[in-house]
Amino acid sequence: MKQEETKSQRLEAIRITTSRTVLYFLSILINIVATIVLARKLAPTDYAIYQLATKRIIQYATIPLSLAGLWIYRYLVERQKGSYIASFAFATIQFLITLIIGSLLIFIYAKPTPLLLVIASLSIAFQSFYYVIRTAIDAVRPVRLSLLELIYRTSYSLLIFIALYIISNSLILAFVSTLISFILTSTIGMLWLKDRILKDDSKNAKKTLKEWFLGSHATAVGVAFGLMPSLDALIAYPLIGSLIVAAFFVVSSVSTLLRDSTNVGLRYLHSYVLRTGDFRTALRNLEVSLALVIPFLVYGIMHPVYVIYVYNPIYSWASFSISIFLITAIIEIINNGISQIASGNIRESGIKGASKFTKMSLLGVIPSIIYLALIAFAFFVFRGMPIQDILIIWSIIYLIRYLLSVLITSHFFIPKNVNKNFATQLLPKLIFYISISLALSYFIKPIGPPSSRLLIDIKNLAIPGIIEAIIFYGILIAADKGIRRNLTLFIINFFKTFHKS
Numbered sequence: 234m235k236q237e238e239t240k241s242q243r244l245e246a247i248r249i250t251t252s253r254t255v256l257y258f259l260s261i262l263i264n265i266v267a268t269i270v271l272a273r274k275l276a277p278t279d280y281a282i283y284q285l286a287t288k289r290i291i292q293y294a295t296i297p298l299s300l301a302g303l304w305i306y307r308y309l310v311e312r313q314k315g316s317y318i319a320s321f322a323f324a325t326i327q328f329l330i331t332l333i334i335g336s337l338l339i340f341i342y343a344k345p346t347p348l349l350l351v352i353a354s355l356s357i358a359f360q361s362f363y364y365v366i367r368t369a370i371d372a373v374r375p376v377r378l379s380l381l382e383l384i385y386r387t388s389y390s391l392l393i394f395i396a397l398y399i400i401s402n403s404l405i406l407a408f409v410s411t412l413i414s415f416i417l418t419s420t421i422g423m424l425w426l427k428d429r430i431l432k433d434d435s436k437n438a439k440k441t442l443k444e445w446f447l448g449s450h451a452t453a454v455g456v457a458f459g460l461m462p463s464l465d466a467l468i469a470y471p472l473i474g475s476l477i478v479a480a481f482f483v484v485s486s487v488s489t490l491l492r493d494s495t496n497v498g499l500r501y502l503h504s505y506v507l508r509t510g511d512f513r514t515a516l517r518n519l520e521v522s523l524a525l526v527i528p529f530l531v532y533g534i535m536h537p538v539y540v541i542y543v544y545n546p547i548y549s550w551a552s553f554s555i556s557i558f559l560i561t562a563i564i565e566i567i568n569n570g571i572s573q574i575a576s577g578n579i580r581e582s583g584i585k586g587a588s589k590f591t592k593m594s595l596l597g598v599i600p601s602i603i604y605l606a607l608i609a610f611a612f613f614v615f616r617g618m619p620i621q622d623i624l625i626i627w628s629i630i631y632l633i634r635y636l637l638s639v640l641i642t643s644h645f646f647i648p649k650n651v652n653k654n655f656a657t658q659l660l661p662k663l664i665f666y667i668s669i670s671l672a673l674s675y676f677i678k679p680i681g682p683p684s685s686r687l688l689i690d691i692k693n694l695a696i697p698g699i700i701e702a703i704i705f706y707g708i709l710i711a712a713d714k715g716i717r718r719n720l721t722l723f724i725i726n727f728f729k730t731f732h733k734s
Contacts, residue, residue, distance in 0.1 A: 264386040267393040268486055269687065272544045274402040277479040282343045283407055284482040285466060286353050287360065290338045292463045294331035295361045297323075299456040300449035302368050303576075308441065309372035310504050315437030317369070317430045321423075322442060324365035331361035342470070352408045359415035366422035371500065374425065381422055389414035452594055461598075461605040462634065465627070472612045477620050480551045481627065483544050487533065487555050488562035491526040496569045506577025512651045515577070519570035520659050524666055524716065527563065528705040531670035532698045534559045539694045542683040549683075550621045557628035563667075564635045571639060571655075575646035596641050604634035662713075669708055673701045 271280060292299075301323060308316040336354040339345060345353065363385075371378045392410035400406060466478050499522055502515045533540045537555035541548055579589045607630045615623055643652050677700055681693040709716050 259383060263383070263390050264489075265390075267386075267390040268489070269544055270390075270393050270397050271407060272483050272486075272548075273687070274397040275404060275407065276402075277547075278475045279404040279407075280482070281470065281475040281478040282345075283404060285342060285470070285478070286335070286339055286357055286408075287411065288482065289463050289466050290335055290342075291331070291357045291360055292460060293338065294334040294357060295327060295364060296456060296460070297330055298327050298361065298364055298368070299460075300452050301445040302365075303452055304445045304448050305365070305368050306372045306503075307507075308445075309369055310507065313437075313441065314434040315439075315441040317426060317433040318435055318438035319441040319445070320365060320369045321426075321430055322438065323445070324362050327365050328358050328362040332358040342467070349405050349408070352405055352412060356408045356412040356415065359412060359419060363415045363419045363422065366419055366426070369426060370422055372504070373429070375504070377425065381418060381425075384421060385414055385418040388417050452591075456594070457598075461601045464605055465608050468609060468612055469627075472616055473620070473623060477624055477627075480548050480554075480620075480624055483541070483548050484551050484554045484558050484624070484628070485631075487540055487544070488530065488559050488565075491529055492562040492565055495522045495526050495566050499566070499570045499573055502570065502573040503577045506574050507579075510578075512574065512578075512648065513654070515570075515574050516651065516654055516659055519567070519574075520662060521716070522570065523563070523566060523663060524709060526566070527663075527666045528670045528673070528702040529698060530559045530562055531667060532674045532701055535671070535674035536679055536694065538683055539679050539690065542685070542690045543687065543694060546683070546685050551624055553621070554624045554628040557625065557632060561628070561632040561635055563663075564632065564639060568635050568639045568642065571642050571647060574651070575642050578646065578648070593642075593646055596645055597638065599641060600634045600637035603637065604630060607633070666705075666709070669705055670701070673704055677701045677704075 271283065275283060305316070305320055305323065309320070332354055335357045336350060339353050339357075340350055343349070343353075367378060367381065370381060389411065392414055393407065396403070396406035396410045466481060469481065470478050499519060502518060506512065506515050534556045537552040537559075538549065540555050541552045575593065579593075608627065611623070611626050611630065615626060643655065647655075677697045679693045679697055681689065684690050684693070
C-alpha cells in the first residue's frame with residue numbers, strides 16, 4: 234500500500250510540475266506579444282521608465298510580501314487555520330503600502346505628469362495585490378495558478394497590443410493596460426479563493442498574521458540583501474543612461490518565456506519535498522524541465538542577432554549580451570530547482586523552521602552582495618567605454634551571481650547524497666543535452682538574413698528553431714528510457730490533473 238502511495242506521489246509531482254510548465258509556457262508565449270510591442274513602440278526613455286516601475290520599483294514596494302511570502306505559502310500548504318483570511322488581509326495591506334512607496338519612487342525617478350503618476354502607481358499597487366493572491370493559489374491549487382497566469386498574460390498582451398499598436402504609442406496607455414489586466418486577474422483569483430476564505434477560521438487569522446510578522450525575521454536579512462541586485466538598473470540609470478537600462482531589460486527578457494515557465498513548474502518541488510522527502514523524483518523533474526527548454530535556449534545562444542531583431546533592431550548592438558543571458562538562464566533554472574528542493578528539505582512545521590531559513594537567507598545574500606559590488610565598480614570604472622562593452626560586462630557579472638548561488642545552496646542546504654546524484658547523473662545528461670543542441674543549432678541555421686520587419690524575423694528564427702527542437706526531442710525519446718516513461722505518464726495524466734485542479 235505504501236509503495237502504491239509513493240508511486241502516486243511521484244506521478245503527481247511529474248504531472249503537476251510538467252503541467253504547470255506547459256501552461257505557464259503558453260501564457261508567457263502569449264506575453265511575448267506585449268514584450269515585443271513595448272520594446273518596439275515605446276521610446277527607449279519611456280521603455281526604461283516602464284520597466285523600472287514594473288520590474289524594480291515593485292520589488293521595493295513589495296518588501297512585506299517578500300518577508301511573509303514564504304510563510305503564506307507554507308501555512309496554506311499545511312492547511313493552518315486562519316491562513317486564507319490572513320492572506321486576504323495581507324493583500325489589502327500590501328496594496329496600500331505599494332501605492333504609497335510606488336508613488337514616491339516613480340515621482341523621484343520618472344518625474345511624471347500627475348496623470349501618469351496616478352495610473353502608474355495604481356498599476357503596481359494592483360500588481361502587488363495580485364502577487365499575494367497568486368502566492369495563495371500557488372500553495373493550494375498549483376495548476377490553477379498557471380491557468381490564472383494564462384488569463385493574465387492573455388489579457389495583458391491583448392490590451393498592450395490594442396493600446397500601443399492600434400491607439401497610440403503612449404506610456405500612459407501602457408500603464409492603463411497593465412492596470413486593467415491586474416484588476417481582472419486579481420478579481421478572478423479572489424473568486425477562486427472565495428469559498429475557502431468564507432469557511433476559514435476568522436478567530437485564528439489575527440494570530441496567523443502575528444506569526445507571519447514574527448517569522449519575518451527569518452527572511453528579513455535575505456530580503457534586505459536580496460533586494461540589492463535590483464539596484465543595478467537604478468544605479469545604471471543616472472550613471473550610464475536610459476539606453477543601457479532599456480537594452481538590459483530587452484536582453485534579460487529574451488529568456489523570460491523559457492526560464493519563468495520552467496521556474497513556475499519547479500516551484501512545486503518545495504511542496505513535494507516538504508511532504509514526501511523524495512529527492513530523487515525532485516531531481517528527475519529538474520532534469521525533465523531542463524530538457525524541455527535547452528534546445529530553444531541554445532538556439533538563441535547560437536543566433537543572438539536574429540533574436541534581438543525580433544524585439545527591436547535598434548538594440549542590435551546588444552546581441553552578444555543575449556547569448557550570455559541565455560547561458561545564465563540555464564544556470565537560473567538549476568538554481569531555482571535546487572533552491573526549491575532546499576526549502577522543501579526544511580521539514581519543521583510553521584515558523585519552527587525559521588532558524589534554518591535564516592541561515593539560508595544569510596548565506597544566500599553573498600551572491601547578491603558580490604553582484605552589486607561588482608556592478609557598481611564596473612559602472613564607475615568603465616563608464617567611458619562603449620555602451621555595448623559595458624552591457625557585456627554587466628551580463629557576465631549577472632551570470633557569476635547565479636553560478637555562486639547554485640554553489641552555495643547546493644553545498645550548505647542539499648544533502649550530500651543528493652549533490653552526488655546531481656553531479657553523477659543530472660550534470661552529464663545536461664552536458665549531453667547542450668552538446669546535441671549546439672550541434673543541431675550549428676547546422677540548422679535561420680532561413681534568411683535579419684530584417685526590420687517583425688513577421689519576417691519571427692519566421693526566419695522560429696521555423697528552424699522548432700525543427701531543431703523536434704529533432705532534439707526525438708533523439709532524447711529514442712536515447713532515454715526515463716524520458717520516454719515520463720512522457721507517456723504525462724500524456725496519460727495531463728488532462729486528469731487539469732480536471733482535478
